[in-house]
Amino acid sequence: MSSTSEKAFLRALSGEVVTPPPFWLMRQAGRYLPEYRQVRASCNGFLDLCYTPEKATEVTLQPLRRYGFDAAILFSDILVVPDALGQPVSFREGEGPRLDPIRDGEGLKRLSQENFMSHLAPVFQTVSNLSKAIPETTALIGFAGAPWTVATYMVEGSGSKEFVETKKLAYSQPNVFKAMIDLLVQATGDYLIRQIDHGAEAIQIFDSWAGVLPEEEFSKWVIEPTRQLVERIKTERPGIPVIGFPRCAGALLLPFVERTGVDAVSLDTSVPLDWAAKHIQPKVTVQGNLDPIMLIAGGETLDREVKRIISALGKGPFVFNLGHGILPSTPPENVARLADLVKGRV
């Protein structure tokens, strides 16, 4: 396998075995960095940061300067999509997101794509800025939440543990729920295509709550919407790789990979490496999957775990990453140690 790209991250996504592996970290721009907290403090709420291109650009670039990651990921939030569809999202300090929930067909009428793209114009501006600002060996990742995960917030009105309202809607009124998912597939597709047109070179689709569904519902609400998104990107913007992240899908990761058409899949922390090497990596590039708390713990355990992951997955197409987003209490010096470990400098 070969690729003309000079960017290690894109070569790995195209199926090439790159040594040492390219790496980036989910939520690499974030509260563990003092320079991020400084920018964040200047904003009027979290979404203000997402919608202010200069600031969103700056926080995206910050971790690149420290650690030389092989990819930058647009700084934004998966909930800008419902926000732009007319279901306003707010973040209160120390709490999760809040939305006025939509739980029936009547509620769906509140949503509209009319102002969707103009609402998201600042995000596209950030992508443009980043496309010019990042180092030439660094790739730029655009992203969106998967329709299922975004829908859980739209129906629950907040984060959730059991997803009772979302599942009730999906199980009892599948036509209403499908209308919501269809709208999200359309809007999310528009959003991702526009990110690509502004300079995103790869796309990651985050499905944080994929793991709570039984298999037939997983097929309907996780696999099928993702498949449609991948198909549209492949058709309209050929050559742009797509990474899926159906978190905690367990054994359902295999049908996800086989049926969605993704180029790569991000492995959560619990995915066993030998199983992934045997069943997943022959089909797609794998990305992952250090426990973010290993990065907090540091020390010998971190060293050993990083080597274990690279040794198990580094012989195939592989991108080193975490199994879940980096946590605010992570010591920045442990991330520097991680960078040295992945790049073989220690």
Add this chain to the structure above:
Amino acid sequence: MSSTSEKAFLRALSGEVVTPPPFWLMRQAGRYLPEYRQVRASCNGFLDLCYTPEKATEVTLQPLRRYGFDAAILFSDILVVPDALGQPVSFREGEGPRLDPIRDGEGLKRLSQENFMSHLAPVFQTVSNLSKAIPETTALIGFAGAPWTVATYMVEGSGSKEFVETKKLAYSQPNVFKAMIDLLVQATGDYLIRQIDHGAEAIQIFDSWAGVLPEEEFSKWVIEPTRQLVERIKTERPGIPVIGFPRCAGALLLPFVERTGVDAVSLDTSVPLDWAAKHIQPKVTVQGNLDPIMLIAGGETLDREVKRIISALGKGPFVFNLGHGILPSTPPENVARLADLVKGRV
């Protein structure tokens, strides 16, 4: 395969294919039943109910009268173990449990087995009562939390999303964490053996948070302590079957089954049925795995899903159950419908 037991549930656990399948539901005694809420209202807190044998006996029996389950499970809580070890547990209404957290070797000194068995005497009395009171075709299940899951509450001091403190302790000070786990293995073993001596005919070990660990840590903190518990029960009380429930273990369910020695494994909602039928059921009896929210939704979706599960798993050794505990908002009439569906009466 054959068994001399007349109890369908125990026959299924011994490897027999029983048609229609035996069934019970996790948290079948609980807030969805008005008669439970009435008893609960007469108690001075949740643990008071667990520690009052007449009341705990009564709420255990309530769902049997309504639905004729094939097994009764002792009404208690996994956190009576730390409570009895000297780390008091409280439950405030509408919140989860609260404990004064233990996060170092010094904190471990607060724990002692000295009053452990006497503290739990009311639980053993409940088991005795139940052993006499349940119908003769109904089996009695004793249970405990797995050491890993119980330890998360002891270290965090409450429920958790990320388990930062527990993992930090396990990863950074494995010797301290191992001392806690070893104590829990010893105490939990004593507790389960005593439940058996009072009439429990099978044991379930609940490991609700098994799914958050990377595989090597899963091996240390989930598989190994469970293996020790199973070994002790098999040695000291041969013939008593043990059901493991490493929730959300994903592909790690397979090494769990192969290495712990459990007789059966409870499948969470996300486990795909064909995968379980192919990889797990040839090794042990499987139990599960209806999404509890299907039971809230009811209607045709419930009917179809129950039939799908029985059709996929009913040809091997199988116990019908939920994939997670029943939720308070479950309509009792849907549970009656479920009973009719499982028993082939509709």
